[in-house]
Amino acid sequence: MELQFLENIPPKTNNANSNATRLQRPTTVRKPTLKSSIPSSRSVLQERQNIEVTSSKPYSVKRTALPISRNVPIQGRSIKELAPQNHISAIPSIEPRQDQSETHLQTEIARLRTDEAKLKFERDKLEDKLKAFHDKATEREDTIRREKDQIINSLQNELHSTKDACHLKIVEFQREYNDALSEKIESERQRYQELLSQQQSHYQTQLETHRQQIEHEKQLEKAASEQKLLHEMELIKHEYERENQKLIFEVENSRSELEKIREESSRQLQEVVGELKRENLRLITELQEELKQKEHMYSQEKEAFLTQLQSQREQLNQNMTQISIQARELETTKMQLTDALANSHSHQTLEKSQQSTIYELQLLLRTAEEHKNIAEKERDIAKEKLFKEETVRRKLHNQLQELKGNIRVFCRVRPPLQSEQNNQPVAKITFPDKDMESQQLLVCGPASESAVGSVTTKVHPFAFDKVFPPSSSNEEVFDEVSELIQSALDGYNVCIFAYGQTGSGKTYTMSGNNGMIPKAVTKIFEASETLKERGWRYVITGEFLEIYNETMRDLLNSSEENKLEIRHDAKQQKTSIINITSVKLDSPSTVYSVLRQADSNRSVAATAANERSSRSHSVFILRITGENVETGEKSEGTLNLIDLAGSERLAHSQATGIRLKETQAINKSLSYLGDVICALGSEDKSHIPYRNSKLTYLLQYSLSGNSKTLMFVNVSPLEPHVNESLSSLRFATKVNNTKMKK
Ligand code: ADP
Ligand code: MG
DSSP states (O other): OHHHHHHHSOOSSOOTTSHHHHHOOOTTSOOOOOTTTSOOHHHHHHHHHHHHHHHHOTTGGGTTTSOOOTTSOOTTOOHHHHHHHHHHHTOOOOOOOHHHHHHHHHHHHHHHHHHHHHHHHHHHHHHHHHHHHHHHHHHHHHHHHHHHHHHHHHHHHHHHHHHHHHHHHHHHHHHHHHHHHHHHHHHHHHHHHHHHHHHHHHHHHHHHHHHHHHHHHHHHHHHHHHHHHHHHHHHHHHHHHHHHHHHHHHHHHHHHHHHHHHHHHHHHHHHHHHHHHHHHHHHHHHHHHHHHHHHHHHHHHHHHHHHHHHHHHHHHHHTSTTTTTTHHHHHHHHHHHHHHHHHHHHHHHHHHHHHHHHHHHHHHHHHHHHHHHHHHHHHHHHHHHHHHHHHHHHHHHHHHHHHHOSEEEEEEEOOOOHHHHTTSOBOOEEOTTTTTTOOEEEEEEEEEEOTTSOEEEEEEEEEOSEEEOTTOOHHHHHHHHHHHHHHHHTTOEEEEEEEOSTTSSHHHHHHSTTOHHHHHHHHHHHHHHHHHTTTEEEEEEEEEEEEETTEEEETTOTTOOSOOEEEEETTTTEEEEETOOOEEEOSHHHHHHHHHHHHHHHHHHHHHSTTGGGGSEEEEEEEEEEEETTTOOEEEEEEEEEEOOOOOOOOGGGOOHHHHHHHHHHHHHHHHHHHHHHHHHSSOOSOOOGGGSHHHHHTHHHHSTTOEEEEEEEEOOBGGGHHHHHHHHHHHHHHHTOOOOO
């Protein structure tokens, strides 16, 4: 019972298995203050020790008086049991002396009895004491138990309250901790998010730069290979040009030499003829003079002779009778007559010499004639050579054109207009190789915002056969085009298109002042004049039409009575338009009047349908037929100059009615034009979709075979138009990448 109680008292030590330890609070929990009401664990422990002493060694006070073997266990035995034992073992050894010893023994016994009584008394006293003590101990035990219960209760209460407080604290702590943690997590998350987005934007920028670098490198590589190719082509072109120049030079030289020879020989001939003529004249005059003189002399002599003869006859007649006497006189007369006869002989000789001189002169004339014939033959040979050279030149020119590519794309950026300069921002368009080949342009695209909010503008590089910056004039542009006009004169079909959004400068380039149409016509007339001396005679006719909503309209006839129809002659690969007005162009002035007429017809239509000119394709067709009167060669070339409808893409949703129909027609026909050009450039040319649109159907034979195509992509310099400009440039790039295959 005691031990059990003692064991229930929490020891002071920190035994890991004890209940106290199990209930031990966190260090932050307040310790209960029990000192005043409840005995402290230390006092409880002292109490326990006291009780231990009491219970385990109850007779320690009398140990000296009652010696007990230390080996005897006393714990758990009552005092009454122990007393006789102790008493017997405590009797001393007695000496054997009979009498004395008997009394002594009796005294001793009496004393012992007294002692015993005393001891008894003592024992009773002690027993009482023990009992009292025991009672006290029991009481004390009860008190202690109560106290213990109290302590336990209070401790348990305290423990419960502490536990609750603790729990609350824990909950609060947990909540606080959770709050703090989630706050921390949130801030960390935000920080990471920020870091992530920074990282992302960084990577994106890096990616973008990398991509741009790659693109730039690709572009550079492409440009380099193109440059190389172009350089090679340029070399070949130079070579050909040199050859051509050499040949032309040689031809020119031989021509001029022959011309000189011809001139010299004709001059010599003229001189000889002149001299001969002069000589002849002189001789004739001299002879005539001489003849006159001789005639005069002769007539004088004849007269004198006749007079003499008359007088002699008279004398004879007078002296008839005196015949015999006058026989001598007759003899003299006879002699005189003989002399006269001799004189008449010399006149005959003179006539003969005159005739021989004429004969000589005639011989000289014949030699001169022969010389002239030889010179003319030489001239004919030179001419023949010249014609042959002309054929070679044509061939070389065409080879050169083919080397340059049968499909070419020129890009032209117009300058900002006076009216635009003040209120419209200008796009960033640069020309990196302006002072060299002039084949590249860089367009800064519209600004775009990335997911992380950074604003970027992309630079789009483009390359074409030729790029004309805003400062270029129509004359400079035409210099590059004129070779194709020569091809049309040489019998090839040529198409020159102007592609671009409305207001990008198509009409300015094609039919403006010194535009391609007037310049081409002037060049054709000039060249046809030059080629006249090489035997070529040209007939030039012009047709002008527009294609609006897939319907053709004659621009040189405003009546609109006759429907235009396209006819193809597949055998001759020729196209004609039924019912169209065809005007013979024999001077540049007729061309200008034709252009004016077409313009006025178009403006009339413009009032009916708004901005008609930009919603329709206009096609100016020059048919050039040539014949060489010397060689019999013939050529038939067509030069098509096309001002296309504005390429701006209107969203279909924005257009209704007529506008929707127009838009659809334009969008379709422009994309079909691109399709046809691409199909012409592809390996498989079994089907080229010419029939998809009126424009491609009309130009079928002018786009295929040996034809030459040039497309101008006109670009506006304004910032708001940059998206349209990019889309035009992309279309043009697609065309530029097409290589015509035979
Ligand atoms: P489109 O035919 O493409 O609609 P236009 O040829 O009518 O465009 O040009 C629009 C305007 O810009 C016109 O006023 C024209 O005179 C002007 N323009 C176009 N190109 C040039 C240029 N290279 N130099 C000067 N002005 C130009
Ligand atoms: Mg126009």
